[in-house]
Amino acid sequence: MKGYVIALDQGTTSSRAIVFDVRGEIVALAQRPFPQIYPHPGWVEHDPFDILSSQLEALSEAFEKSGLEAGDIAAIGVTNQRETTIVWDRQTGRPVYNAIVWQCRRTAAMCDHLSAEGMGAYVRDKTGLLIDAYFSGTKINWILENVPGVRSRAERGELLFGNVDSWLIWNLTGGREHISDYSNCSRTMLFDIDRLRWDEELCRAMGVPMLMLPAPVPNSAEYGRVAPGIKGIEALAGVPICGSAGDQAAALLGQGCIRSGEGKNTYGTGCFTLMNTGRRSVRSLSGMLTSVAWSLDGATTYALEGSVFNAGSAIQWLRDEMGLISSAAESGPLAASVPDNGGVYMVPAFTGLGAPHWDMYARGTIVGITRGTTRAHIVRAAMEGIAYEVRDLLDAMEKDSGVRLPSLRVDGGASVSDFLMQFQADILRRPIDRPAMVETTAFGAAFLAGLAAGMWSSLDEIADLRRSERIFEPEMDAGLSEENYRQWQRALERALRWERG
Numbered sequence: 001m002k003g004y005v006i007a008l009d010q011g012t013t014s015s016r017a018i019v020f021d022v023r024g025e026i027v028a029l030a031q032r033p034f035p036q037i038y039p040h041p042g043w044v045e046h047d048p049f050d051i052l053s054s055q056l057e058a059l060s061e062a063f064e065k066s067g068l069e070a071g072d073i074a075a076i077g078v079t080n081q082r083e084t085t086i087v088w089d090r091q092t093g094r095p096v097y098n099a100i101v102w103q104c105r106r107t108a109a110m111c112d113h114l115s116a117e118g119m120g121a122y123v124r125d126k127t128g129l130l131i132d133a134y135f136s137g138t139k140i141n142w143i144l145e146n147v148p149g150v151r152s153r154a155e156r157g158e159l160l161f162g163n164v165d166s167w168l169i170w171n172l173t174g175g176r177e178h179i180s181d182y183s184n185c186s187r188t189m190l191f192d193i194d195r196l197r198w199d200e201e202l203c204r205a206m207g208v209p210m211l212m213l214p215a216p217v218p219n220s221a222e223y224g225r226v227a228p229g230i231k232g233i234e235a236l237a238g239v240p241i242c243g244s245a246g247d248q249a250a251a252l253l254g255q256g257c258i259r260s261g262e263g264k265n266t267y268g269t270g271c272f273t274l275m276n277t278g279r280r281s282v283r284s285l286s287g288m289l290t291s292v293a294w295s296l297d298g299a300t301t302y303a304l305e306g307s308v309f310n311a312g313s314a315i316q317w318l319r320d321e322m323g324l325i326s327s328a329a330e331s332g333p334l335a336a337s338v339p340d341n342g343g344v345y346m347v348p349a350f351t352g353l354g355a356p357h358w359d360m361y362a363r364g365t366i367v368g369i370t371r372g373t374t375r376a377h378i379v380r381a382a383m384e385g386i387a388y389e390v391r392d393l394l395d396a397m398e399k400d401s402g403v404r405l406p407s408l409r410v411d412g413g414a415s416v417s418d419f420l421m422q423f424q425a426d427i428l429r430r431p432i433d434r435p436a437m438v439e440t441t442a443f444g445a446a447f448l449a450g451l452a453a454g455m456w457s458s459l460d461e462i463a464d465l466r467r468s469e470r471i472f473e474p475e476m477d478a479g480l481s482e483e484n485y486r487q488w489q490r491a492l493e494r495a496l497r498w499e500r501g
Contacts, residue, residue, distance in 0.1 A: 002074035005450045006062065006239075007442035008055055010080040010164050011247065012101065012269040013316075015055035017062035018442045019073075022455055024465040026439060027068070030061035037098060042105040042351060045098035048086050051164060052171055060232040070235050076172075076226070077243035077449030079250040079441055080164035082187045085139035087150070087161050087212070093175060096159065097147050099167075100139040103270075103309055103351045107138035108360040114138075119205060126192045126199050128281060128290025130358055134307070135189035136163060137206040144207060154209050161212040163188070165244050172241060174227025180214040182300070183249040186292040191216070193281055193292055196300065219245050219294040220448040243448030248272040249293045250444030252303060255409045255435065256466035258459045263397070263405045265390055266441065267414035269316075270354070271308035273393040275401060276301065286396035287356030294448070296459075304400060306355035306393030310364075311386045312414050314348035318382055324375045332419035335380035343368040345491035346381040348389075356396040357496060365495040386414065387424040388488040394428060407431040407471075411440040418472075426476035427485060436469040 004027065009016040014034065019027040032054035037045040063073075083102035088095045100106070111131045114123075123131050133139075140161050144151040153159050162170065166180045185191040185198075190208060192199045196216060203210050217223060220243050228237040245253065248266060252274045255264040260278030265271060274293070281290050281302040293303040315331050318324045325331050347353075349362040366381065390408075398404050410432055414420055425432040437443065447462050456462070474481075 002072055002453070003455065004066070004068055004072050005074050005446045005453065005455060006059065006076045007446040007449070008059060008076060008078045008168060009247070009442040009445065010051060010055050010078070010168060012081045012103070015051065015058050016442065017055070017058040018439055018446070019062050019066040019068070020443060020446045024437065024443055026437070028062045028065035030058040030065065032058045044101035044104040044351070046084065046101055048088070048095040048099045048167060051099065051167065055168060056230065056232050063233070063236060070239060073236065073239050074455050075240050075242035075449035075453035077445035078165050078168055078241065079245055079247050079445035080168065080184070082163060082184055082246040082248070083134055083136050084164050085136045085143070085161070086164070086167045087140065087143050087154070087159055088167070090158055090160050093171065096150050097143050100142065102134060104139070105133045105352055105360055107133040107142050110138045110141060111360065114205065123189060123202070124283060126202060127189055128186065128193050128283060129189050130287070130289065131189070132358060133360055134354065135187060137189035137202065137208060140212070141207045154212050157211040159212055160214070161208070162214050165246070166214045169223055169241055169244065172226050172230070173224035176227070177224040178214045179217045179223055181217055181219045181244040182292040182295045183219060183246040184244070185216045187246060193290065193302070196295070218296065219243060220296050220452045222452055240453065241449070242452035243445055243450070245294060245445055245448055247441050248274055248305065249291070249303065250448070251411055251441040252276060252293055252444070253447060253462060254440030254442070254444030255411060256463035257409065258463050261403045261405070264409040264411065267311055267386065267410065267412035267420070269311065269313045271311035271386060271390055271393070273306045273390060273397060274303045275397050275403070275405065277304055277401060278302070282400060284400045286399045287358055288397050288400050289355065296451070304397050306397055308389045308393065309352060309354045310348040310350045311389070312412070313350065314346070314382045314386065315414065317348070317350065318379055324379055328413070331379050331383060332417040334376050335383050336419045338374070338376045338380060341381045341384055342373055342377040343370070344373055344377045344381040345488055346378070346385040347491050347495040348382060348385050349495045353495065355393055359496050362495045365491060367491045367494055383417070383420050384423055385488070387420060387427045388485060390424060391427050391485060405430070407433050409433045409435065411435060411438050421472045422475065425472040425474045426481050429474050429478060429481060432472040433468050434470050434472070436467040
């Protein structure tokens with residue numbers, strides 16, 4: 001039996017490809033960053049061809065590094081930044097506009113209009129989401145309304161919409177397959193998560209022609225095969241593409257959270273806390289979101305999710321815009337070089353606040369600065385701010401579900417920081433479980449592909465493959481932890497609804 005699978009992990013700032021073996025161990029990895037585009041304050045875009053070319057280059061390099069033959073590869077799985085919206089020409093494959101990234105807030109006014117029209121309850125009932133510029137539906141509408149001639153082309157069936165999963169699979173299959181898996185569909189604000197189909201009323205309300213939409217598909221199945229002649233990956237022609245999931249659903253699976261009540265947090269560009277709720281699509285009363293985690297063999301698993309828009313991006317801001325650190329790895333030791341934050345608190349709401357606050361107009365805030373504040377205090381405040389945001393999410397999630405997570409499994413770039421993980425344990429007052437293999441998002445996608453290809457036979461196998469690298473136990477005095485969190489909430493109030501002054 002073919003014993004290797006390749007995961008394409010297409011993220012917000014880079015594209016990666018990882019080759020895994022049947023034991024879930026990494027054989028080879030490659031990564032390619034790509035440019036971010038900021039046309040106006042609060043707007044974020046990507047060139048779709050940058051997304052595609054960086055992913056193909058990473059795939060080519062990882063496959064070459066592995067030393068394997070194409071015949072050794074059982075399947076390719078895809079995981080991706082969700083909500084990021086691409087519209088392209090059905091015949092030529094050329095995008096009509098840049099990809100509008102999930103972080104982009106340009107459609108906030110349209111979301112306000114939908115809310116004012118009383119659509120909020122219907123959106124929550126059908127999609128499990130709240131009305132917000134985060135999701136794809138209003139982004140599609142913006143492209144159709146603002147790019148000349150595009151709406152009429154879309155209504156004639158000449159254009160296709162897809163999130164990044166659709167864009168990659170369409171290109172990898174030579175334009176043969178226009179699909180999207182259920183987990184990605186559930187993040188568009190257009191998808192009925194109980195019936196697993198596009199909702200006509202929502203499409204009408206957001207002005208999205210249903211002709212544009214990809215076919216919804218389960219998360220583990222053969223979708224198509226790599227087309228011949230794709231530059232750089234010619235040797236992989238004919239390899240099946242067998243699994244797909246949005247990055248956070250893939251990470252939940254990759255962390256082995258296969259049972260109801262298990263949860264994880266991914267520290268990426270944003271922070272994303274998910275709790276497996278099993279077959280129940282729980283509707284939140286606390287600002288959480290409900291999404292499809294995965295659907296296998298006709299059975300759908302749901303998750304409650306809290307999304308923080310800026311986490312790792314706050315560390316990037318310290319490095320790239322402020323010049324306070326020279327590398328992300330420097331942030332933890334610098335933060336630990338001072339005994340506390342010196343009274344400084346940072347709310348990294350650069351593109352608004354996600355769950356549980358959902359304020360599209362909030363902006364980043366630093367409070368408590370004195371003449372004695374050093375760069376170490378500000379860096380520490382940024383890292384602590386990430387941990388406080390995760391507590392906000394977990395408190396709301398546990399209120400909705402009635403379940404207290406005994407521990408929190410973690411992954412993502414910032415999870416390598418011992419300082420941040422220890423502080424997170426202190427603020428949550430429970431253990432933080434960091435896995436030995438931190439590429440859980442990619443492995444979730446790999447596992448879905450491997451299931452369809454016969455490398456694995458059940459979800460229990462992925463739970464058995466997971467190993468802990470370190471457990472961080474709470475060490476801070478409980479009273480001090482609560483006082484710190486109270487001060488954070490005071491800073492948070494300064495950031496909320498910033499435009500009101």
